[in-house]
Structure formats: structure tokens, C-alpha cells
Amino acid sequence: MKTTFWDAAANRRSLLRTAAALPAAAALAGGALGGTAAAAADTPGLPDFAPVPPAATGPELNDAGYFVGRIDGHLYWVTDGFYQAMFLSTREGVVLVDAPPTIGHNLLRAIAEVTRANGRPAKVTHLVHSHSHADHVGASSIFGKGVVRIGHAECRRLLLRAADPNRPAPTVTFEDRYTLHVGGERLELAYHGPNHSPDNIFIHAPEHRTLMVVDILYPGWVPFKNLAVSQDIPAWLRAQDIAMGYPWRTLVGGHLGRLGVRADGDLQRAYMADLEASTRAAMNLDPTPYFDKYGPQGNSWAIFKTYLDAVAAQAAAPVAAKYTGVLAAADVFTLDNAAALVESFRIDAGTLGPFGTRP
Structure with a gap:
């Protein structure tokens, strides 16, 4: 009989215990998506992520999955x-x-x-x-x-x-x-x-x-x-x-x-402070190569997609490296979080880097 998402949720803790020995993405996919860890590992294109730190996991679930x-x-x-x-x-x-x-x-x-x-x-x-x-x-x-x-x-x-x-x-x-x-x-x-x-x-x-x-x-x-x-x-x-x-x-x-606990709030705020500082610094990235590549094609969206992606990647890299092993999934979502900050800084804060008003 096929294992469902909900059946697998009851076994999540045992999956997390094996995450140190298996690629984290495969371990999670094997439980949460209803297959086996081995099947997930064989699926083309799935990335490997750092193991979830033991301190990030919660109490054991009962047989009903809660x-x-x-x-x-x-x-x-x-x-x-x-x-x-x-x-x-x-x-x-x-x-x-x-x-x-x-x-x-x-x-x-x-x-x-x-x-x-x-x-x-x-x-x-x-x-x-x-x-x-x-x-x-x-x-x-x-x-x-x-x-x-x-x-x-x-x-x-x-x-x-x-x-x-x-x-x-x-x-x-x-x-x-x-x-x-x-x-x-x-x-x-x-x-x-x-x-x-x-x-x-x-x-x-x-x-x-x-x-x-x-x-x-x-x-x-x-x-x-x-x-x-x-x-x-x-x-x-x-x-x-x-x-x-x-x-x-x-x-x-x-x-x-x-x-x-309160230390968790302090740690997240430290992560966010580091990500904000790194993002502000990255927003001065030179856009010239992106204009040179896509400008002659008239593809404005390609210019801005590749440029903003590069800014987010530059902002995320040192923060993901610092917090991997400290906060779970630092290597999973820091890039996405940096991208959200880039857009907020541009739109909400008026931090436009090389796209600001010039004399």
C-alpha cells in the first residue's frame, strides 16, 4: 500500500535522525513526499542540503503523527x-x-x-x-x-x-x-x-x-x-x-x-542583521556586464533578472556559510530571503545602488 504524506509525517523524527547519514533533501523528500529516501536520491535534479542541526528538531511524534x-x-x-x-x-x-x-x-x-x-x-x-x-x-x-x-x-x-x-x-x-x-x-x-x-x-x-x-x-x-x-x-x-x-x-x-526560547529570537535577529548588511553591500554590484550581454538584444527583463539574481547570490553567500549548521536550512532559503530583501530595499527603502538618480 502506498505511503501517504500523513503516514510519513508520523515518522518524520526517525527521518531526521538519519539525515546526518543521508543527503538532507533526499531524507526529507523520502518522508514528506511519500516515497523512500533511496527513491528520492535517485530522482534527477534534486539538490543535496546540509543536515538539520539536532537543536532544530522537536519532540517525538506519536503513532497518529502529532x-x-x-x-x-x-x-x-x-x-x-x-x-x-x-x-x-x-x-x-x-x-x-x-x-x-x-x-x-x-x-x-x-x-x-x-x-x-x-x-x-x-x-x-x-x-x-x-x-x-x-x-x-x-x-x-x-x-x-x-x-x-x-x-x-x-x-x-x-x-x-x-x-x-x-x-x-x-x-x-x-x-x-x-x-x-x-x-x-x-x-x-x-x-x-x-x-x-x-x-x-x-x-x-x-x-x-x-x-x-x-x-x-x-x-x-x-x-x-x-x-x-x-x-x-x-x-x-x-x-x-x-x-x-x-x-x-x-x-x-x-x-x-x-x-x-528567547535565544532563538536573538539568533534570528542576528541572522537578519547580517543578511541586511550583506544585501546593502551587494546592491552596489556593477550592472555593466548585464547591459552588455542583453542590452543589444533589447531584453530589459533579462538584464534585470540576471543582475538582481547576481546581487542576491552575492548577498546570500557569506550569510549562508556563516549560519549553516547553526540555523536549519540556512543553505536552503538564504538566497530567497536575500532576494526578498533586495526587492524591499529597492522599492521600500529607495536603496537603488547604481540605478539611483544621477546628476
Whole structure:
């Protein structure tokens, strides 16, 4: 019988343990894409990547393909190694933050597991949307119509526009701040402006010294490609500082297999500072060879594609080398992240290098 993505997710930890002996890309493809590591290694064109540092990996998944653990008190988290959700077990029911579709119905299993142990109600009464993206709330429909859905006003607008039956829009919205009290527990929701998305919020559990903010900080890993595919790069950069301004001890970042600690935030900011400095320096690259090659052909797009690709490659190389083995996937996404910075510097910051206004 063919192994599925979801079957393989349960074995992700064992795959990661073998990554030091196998090309990392082959090990990941063999698990995540449903084949074997050997078959992936035989597929033409797949690159080899550095092994994932052990410090970047999370706890062992159970046979159903998830891990649920206590953060503090009645605050818990769930992961499948790729995505994360957080929930509060209260005297009146469960407050869930996000419903990633990769975890799906395992959210219900994880919540049942916890509430059986603590004797509290298993019903999800409130669902908080960190933001509107389908990869984080695409399973929210499994909680039915009775759940109170909470999110930023922009989240509601975006989900009403999407009209996705798997992502019902929040019915309770706010503009700046919202305090949710349920069954003796409290969450502080705050909007600090657009960043990764126009509606991404910060979810703070002050009694538990825990912050959940999604697609901003990636504990143990470099940010996902193109700086988390963020829609506002300057604001995304500021959001890292805003997150570190909260008095948290534990971070739920929404992605990958482990929780974060403050040292993770400091390390990502150091990575980003290095990448910003390297990118600014690379933006003075001489464009003459690219004009000489493609200008006579009248191919303006070829000039700028090859030039901007070269700038990003020059910016990424020393940073990828410095952080490979320190942050997982530094050799995978640093080039894409540098390319996103190049465009943001050009468009948002007006750092145009040789293309600036001349006397």
C-alpha cells in the first residue's frame, strides 16, 4: 500500500535522525513526499542540503503523527512537525489558537487526550485566528458553527472575500487590542499593524509567559522563503523586535517542530542583521556586464533578472556559510530571503545602488 504524506509525517523524527547519514533533501523528500529516501536520491535534479542541526528538531511524534505537550498550567501546544497550534483548557471549554489543516482532526485527538487527563471539558468553544492564511486556519470548519471565532477586523474582511467553506470568517473582531476571558483563563490579543500578512496578530498568555505569533520567528531555523512570503517586509522586520519586546519565556511560532526560547529570537535577529548588511553591500554590484550581454538584444527583463539574481547570490553567500549548521536550512532559503530583501530595499527603502538618480 502506498505511503501517504500523513503516514510519513508520523515518522518524520526517525527521518531526521538519519539525515546526518543521508543527503538532507533526499531524507526529507523520502518522508514528506511519500516515497523512500533511496527513491528520492535517485530522482534527477534534486539538490543535496546540509543536515538539520539536532537543536532544530522537536519532540517525538506519536503513532497518529502529532505531539501534544504542556507549555505551562493549562496552556498546551500541538505540532505535526510542520505546523503548530496552541490551546487553553478552561473550566468552560477549550480556547484554540489556529487550526492548521496538516494537523487537522489530530487537533481533536490532542485536545481529547489533554482534557481526559485534567477532567476539563473537551469542547472547543472559542477559536482564535492568528491570521487568515489557509495553511494556519484551513481546518477551522471541523469545529462547527457553534464555536466563537475571533480575529482581527482585516482577517474577517479577507476571509469573507475568500469565501472558503474551510475557513469561516471570525464573528468577533477587534482593531487594536482584545482581551479574551474564558473559564478562568486569559489571552491578550494585539494588532501591531501589517507584517507577514495585513491581519497577523500577537497572542499573549501573560500568566503563562507565552507568546504566539505566526510566521515572524522560526526557532532553530532560518525564515521560510522570501522572508516568510511576507507582504510587508519592513513591517515584518519590525515585528521581530515587537515580538522580542513582549515578556515571554516560551514562543509558539506556528511552524516546525519545537517551541522557541528567547535565544532563538536573538539568533534570528542576528541572522537578519547580517543578511541586511550583506544585501546593502551587494546592491552596489556593477550592472555593466548585464547591459552588455542583453542590452543589444533589447531584453530589459533579462538584464534585470540576471543582475538582481547576481546581487542576491552575492548577498546570500557569506550569510549562508556563516549560519549553516547553526540555523536549519540556512543553505536552503538564504538566497530567497536575500532576494526578498533586495526587492524591499529597492522599492521600500529607495536603496537603488547604481540605478539611483544621477546628476
